[in-house]
Amino acid sequence: MSVHRHSSGGEDGRHSVTAVFGIRQQSDPQALHAPVLVLNASYEPINICAARRAIVLVLKGVAMAEEEDGHLLHAARLALRVPSVIRLLEYRRIPHQTRALSRKNILLRDRNTCQYCGELLSASDLTLDHVVPRSRGGASTWENLVACCHPCNRRKGNQMPVEAGMKLMREPHAFNLHTSRHIMRLMGRSDDKWRKYLFY
Numbered sequence: 001m002s003v004h005r006h007s008s009g010g011e012d013g014r015h016s017v018t019a020v021f022g023i024r025q026q027s028d029p030q031a032l033h034a035p036v037l038v039l040n041a042s043y044e045p046i047n048i049c050a051a052r053r054a055i056v057l058v059l060k061g062v063a064m065a066e067e068e069d070g071h072l073l074h075a076a077r078l079a080l081r082v083p084s085v086i087r088l089l090e091y092r093r094i095p096h097q098t099r100a101l102s103r104k105n106i107l108l109r110d111r112n113t114c115q116y117c118g119e120l121l122s123a124s125d126l127t128l129d130h131v132v133p134r135s136r137g138g139a140s141t142w143e144n145l146v147a148c149c150h151p152c153n154r155r156k157g158n159q160m161p162v163e164a165g166m167k168l169m170r171e172p173h174a175f176n177l178h179t180s181r182h183i184m185r186l187m188g189r190s191d192d193k194w195r196k197y198l199f200y
């Protein structure tokens with residue numbers, strides 16, 4: 001990402017991206033939500049984040065842009081291109097443990113797809129379903145939570161899938177490094193700028 005400062009002084013990295021780009025962001029709201037591939041200092045792909053977060057990391061001097069996506073953001077004293085791939089400047093050891101259990105990570109693992117009917121939906125149209133209902137002692141774990149659309153969630157209610165005549169598309173597992181690599185590759189397949197970092 002090229003950062004052109006129109007005047008010196010000030011620590012732009014300390015401002016939030018929304019504050020710096022508040023006005024123009026309205027004209028292209030998708031640009032800041034676009035997925036950005038995050039590479040370790042070693043060029044190993046380690047994560048995907050939203051462009052907004054990637055810009056903050058670059059402005060803070062934590063990462064540098066390796067590839068840009070063509071969108072130019074303007075602000076009073078600053079113009080920069082939205083990155084498509086960023087690389088951390090300092091190597092981070094990535095623990096080979098599972099990721100935090102969160103709604104966001106469950107939806108990412110299930111690729112925003114209802115695990116009962118297979119419909120691909122936006123995050124706001126999905127909920128989390130306890131496969132074994134909480135009322136029957138079902139825990140909030142990677143293995144018992146799946147992405148689910150609202151109609152399927154209502155239909156299942158407090159039943160076991162088999163009682164509701166429903167079947168999971170796949171057994172839910174913890175989100176490990178292997179899963180995230182797989183997802184990064186799926187997402188990168190259509191993006192030439194990601195491809196060279198993901199397929200080697």
Ligand SMILES: [Zn+2]
Pocket residue numbers: 114115116117118119148149150151152153
């Ligand atoms: Zn569904």
